[in-house]
Amino acid sequence: MKSIKHFFWFCSGANRSLLNRCPTEASKFTGIGAAVFFTGVLAALSGGYAFYTVFENPWWSAAFALLWGAIIFNLDRFIVATMRKKKGKKWLEFVQASPRILLAVLLAIVITKPLELRIFSKEIDRKLVILEEQIYQKEIAEIDRRYVALQSEINSQMEGFKSEIATKAAQRDRLYEEARKEADGTGGSMQRNAGPIYQLKKADADKAQTELEELSARYVPLIAAKQANLDSLAQARQTEINAIKRNPWNGLAAQLEALKVLTAENRGIAIANYFIIALFIMLECAPILVKLIAPRGPYDNLLEIREHFYKNHNLEQISAMDHSTYEKLKYFTH
Template identity: 40%
Template sequence: MEKITRFFWFCSGANFNLLQKSPTDRNKYVGIGGTIFFTGILATLSAGYALFTIFQSSYAAIGFALIWGLMIFNLDRFIVSSMRKRANAWSEWKMAIPRLIMAVILALVISKPLELKIFEREINRKLDEQKIQMMVDSKDALSASFNEIGVLEARKDSLSRAIQKATAYRDQLQQEYDHERFGVKTDGSSGIVGLGTNAKKKEQQLDAAQLELNQMKADHQNRIDILDQEIFSLGTQKEAEFQKVKPQIDGFDGMAARIDALADLTSESQAIRYANIMIILLFVAVETAPIFVKLISPRGPYDYLLDLAEKNIEVYASEKTEKLEYESNLRLMNIRIHNKTSN
């Protein structure tokens, strides 16, 4: 327990010798040191997640996260340890304001990656929606670039419709011919069974339509095959261009993309917006807690002993300076006397 206490004293930046003479202030600095220590832990976890998102490497993320966590820990320790309790409250607040601003900035930096982790599922869903939209936009852009495909498909459809129209006309003549042969009475048939004059006439029309259809199929099908080859070639080029863009869309999950997705979520959902604000305020409270503890707590024995230790050093330095100046003046006087006697 003693080792843990001394470790938290170290985290608070306090002087061990003075704290041991101030039993009423020991627990206060244990709490301050513990807050600074756990803030460093949160900073390490936050940086680890952020850096893993960037580097996609556990080793790099752990290494840089430890460096970042130690830096935040040392900075928090310096901010708190550099504060002094004075008799004048206004001078304390003037001294604390820059430190509070720095603490708020650190809280915002630390909280952002952890916010992204907390809302990871919602962010992933939002990123999937954005990726789908990006794919649609990319395909639309490629379709505009390869508009020849649409022109060729329109020509192909025109040829196919011509064949279908000729086929329908042939089928209609076939039906009229059958009605005439089998004696089915219609507006276009006589109703007499057998191959009479009308039947032979319709047979000639049917043979001519069939011949024209066969010729059209042979001609148009050849042109359709050529169009299919051109469409396939352009489609292959279009797909190749899309495959170049697709990895960039699939990889659209970096830190900036996630921050942007979180911003969209907070603008769309009031619940997520309030939860996000609460998380930020929590980290601001944790980061600024040691500073406020020093501001609102009364001057204790440790503060008086610290002032006394600093005053002792100040007096000692003043006395030492005075003594050095006196000795220097004395030597200069002896040199002048020696020079006069020599002359």
């Protein structure tokens, strides 16, 4: 039990020899050290999950998780160990601690994200399926966009050719119908015979038939060629669609995007997400806040005396060296 307490003292960045002289401060620094240590543990778990998502290798993930946890632990220990309790002016301590608090908030956000992905993994997996399908449809739409203009142009040309043929066929049918009515007396001169008027109308109808045949002979091959072009474009489009690789879209960036969409769509998940971030920010800032809120104690007094002693001792050494150098220069110059 004693070794655990000493380990937490080390985590808090406290001087063990000074703490042994201040038994009333032991609990405070044990708590601070425990907060720093468990924040590092959470960072290791969070980093391990993030690295496993990227590398999908448990050994590499474990190695990077330990490294990441050690980095966060060292940063937190440095932040707590470098804070000093000053006499009076409590607001000045908060001002001096504000950069450390900002760093702690950033570290908390970095630590939280992989854990959020793990907590909401089931919801994220379902959303990833939807987002993957949306990406696939978007790629298809992009391919279609490139082919639609070409297909529309060819269809427009084909419709123009067919329209001319249909117009000419309708004109021929109308002329033949007029000639027939002239012949049977149901129209035109209303006299049943194949006289001159009928012959003129029949000639006009025959001429329209000839023009229709010439038009068909010219346009039908063009329509067939255009249809072949359409079939070729359709085949090329389908080939491009088949070539789209539907790789699993489940990487770290994809999961973050899915979580972003979920928080925007689902208010419950958004609120839970905010509370998780707030919880980790509080955990990360807890050692700093404890040191800020806690009153100045015996340990802080002893630490100030120790640091003041070393500072004065350093000044004395520098002064003695300066004096010695001055005496030497004085001796050699006279």
